[in-house]
Amino acid sequence: MSPSPSVLDENAMLGLASCPRRRPIARPPKVPANPSCAMTREYLTLQSLNDDCLLHILKFVGGTKLVSLARLSRQFRALVNHPDLWRHIRVSGSVPVAIAFMNHALLPRASAIRSLSFEKITFVSYTLIPGYEIENTFHTMFYQAVEGLLQKCGSQLNELVVAENGDTVFADSHFFFSSFAQHSHSLRKISLLSTKNSAYVDDGTLMLLTSSCGGVQHYRDLQGDGPSIKTMSLILDGWPSLESLEVNTNTRHCQEFAAHVAQFSDRLHHLRISHFDDSLMYNEGGWRYSSIRQSMNSTRATELLAYPLGPTGLEAVCIGLSNLISLESLTIDLRTTKHADGLYVDHIESLLLAAPRIKSFTYMVSYSTYYKSDGSLGRADFDPRSLRKTPDSTWVTNQYQNRIVTGCPSHRRGGALALVRILDRIRVAVECRGIKAVLSWSV
Structure with missing residues (x-):
């Protein structure tokens, strides 16, 4: 059922029928309140990094994967052929x-x-x-x-x-x-x-x-x-x-x-x-x-x-x-x-x-x-x-007690604690010589 002529005339008078659809206003991105906070993906991409940073990252990529990266773009093809990566x-x-x-x-x-x-x-x-x-x-x-x-x-x-x-x-x-x-x-x-x-x-x-x-x-x-x-x-x-x-x-x-x-x-x-x-x-x-x-x-x-x-x-x-x-x-x-x-x-x-x-x-x-x-x-x-109860055993007890309790079988915990105490004595003796x-x- 079509609207009555009076309704159309009213809409035309108000400017609703002839008004184009408004596009959303592009607002600038919000700047984080804390400048030291991590940047989001919206602000940091591979294309935004300079070549030196990309070269440093690509040094951790295997040779066969480097060959695949060369197909991404001309920039990556030039970077992959850099002598430092090979x-x-x-x-x-x-x-x-x-x-x-x-x-x-x-x-x-x-x-x-x-x-x-x-x-x-x-x-x-x-x-x-x-x-x-x-x-x-x-x-x-x-x-x-x-x-x-x-x-x-x-x-x-x-x-x-x-x-x-x-x-x-x-x-x-x-x-x-x-x-x-x-x-x-x-x-x-x-x-x-x-x-x-x-x-x-x-x-x-x-x-x-x-x-x-x-x-x-x-x-x-x-x-x-x-x-x-x-x-x-x-x-x-x-x-x-x-x-x-x-x-x-x-x-x-x-x-x-x-x-x-x-x-x-x-x-x-x-x-x-x-x-x-x-x-x-x-x-x-x-x-x-x-x-x-x-x-x-x-x-x-x-x-x-x-x-x-x-x-x-x-x-x-x-x-x-x-x-x-x-x-x-x-x-x-x-x-x-x-x-x-x-x-x-x-x-x-x-x-x-x-x-x-x-x-x-x-x-x-x-x-x-x-x-x-x-x-x-x-x-x-x-x-x-x-x-036991030696000055150098305190460091071992504090550092390794949790590791021994959680990662060692119960029948070996006493021996493991004695082991690290032996090693701590060795550490003290070696470091006393400036080694x-x-x-x-x-x-």
Whole structure:
């Protein structure tokens, strides 16, 4: 039903029928009362950031994701091609993905690469034809991609990191490392890591690296078994400028390792060791090495070797450290020891006396470092009750009480509290000497 003419005339007289629809007035945004408060998404976008801020953010993005970001806009394409984003490259994932990444993303930007890291390169079993698998083909293509990349960036490469997890292409690593030995003569840092109890670099492969890359200054070998006796000799002779050595020593004997590490003399500035095959607290009958006499001009070494059973493991390590006259940083990792031979304050003081130039000391332990499987302390002559009500135990109680109660089984809480009190005494003893102490523990 249409409105009557009188209604239309009334609306026209009031100006309602002919008045256009008004648009809402654009009001300026409200400024926060507190200028220090966080800005909302309305005021902060990626486009509002300058290139320096975006470059800093993109440094935390992986290489494969950087390639995807280049498709967003011309600005991001220019930023992604910036050399600073391609200096430290991590290659990971399945073999086909790693091959495509090296061939299509890294080769055009090879001139900017200074560090290469190969981590967890895995392969998947592909069967296109029944009874025919192409893993070997992928392995060959991967090694060829590495060879092609090193032909362009190998001469300027400074760092190599290889980490395997038991399911990698580095089981046959001779061809892989021979490419670096051929093209990367300027390597300064080599890190070999392993997440499982395995070793993928043998003495022959390391001989290639020591003979071709003679300028290595930092070597990190955290494979399952660590370096062998022959490997230590190759490192000693092949890398005269070595300053930092980080190795797994879980298959070495204390005296044996001390005899070899002592030969580095004034070259080493940083040393990292783990637990040994024999205990640090006891001596092993028959472990007497004539090489200790030959490599150490120490009266103390001669006295210790005169004993029928030889020195304890800790004494042998102290003898080795006393010959490293330039050592400034020491790291001891006893988290996986099988002897419950954790160090106490008197042991730490012996180590620090043997190496008086140390400026930084790092000590990593776990519950099993001090306690046996039956819950008893590995050191029989130590009474944990002596740790109670001491001035330095107050700090431990206040800092770690909640962590021990919430994160430790009830039958281990008393031992865990004693453990951190031991570590706190170590911290006080180390810091009293003006040395930086970094202590890490887990229960």
